[in-house]
């Protein structure tokens with residue numbers, strides 16, 4: 001067992017974990033944060049994407065011990081304290097960018113990374129930026145629209 005200290009969605013945790021425990025299983029099974037789903041468990045689908053120290057990672061490809069001392073943000077940590085949706089969550093809702101919703105947490109977390117690096121992306125850049133995240137329902141079109149909507153609103157908020 002290894003003892004880890006990690007902050008998740010603003011809450012500090014200290015737990016003993018098996019050295020081979022994946023971050024996604026730590027989040028879901030130990031902390032009960034089931035908003036981060038497991039799709040493939042092999043780093044292929046992106047459903048499990050979270051932020052670790054400000055960068056998006058596929059949490060099925062990271063060991064919990066690698067998050068020791070770090071800060072993790074899951075899709076559950078994006079809402080305001082009053083429960084209001086963050087701009088990307090709102091845009092996904094408004095633009096009907098989900099059907100079953102299984103890919104949505106990962107899409108939103110990957111899109112945050114994309115918009116941080118490129119706050120005003122083209123549709124092609126959005127598609128390229130999200131190519132590590134798979135959706136089997138939507139055909140991607142509304143996901144791209146949602147990310148462009150959030151980008152536009154981010155631009156307007158800054159002007």
Ligand code: FES
Nearest residue numbers: 039040041046060
């Ligand atoms: S569950 Fe992690 S990439 Fe698919």
Ligand code: FES
Nearest residue numbers: 099103135136137
């Ligand atoms: S909405 Fe079903 S997998 Fe994307």
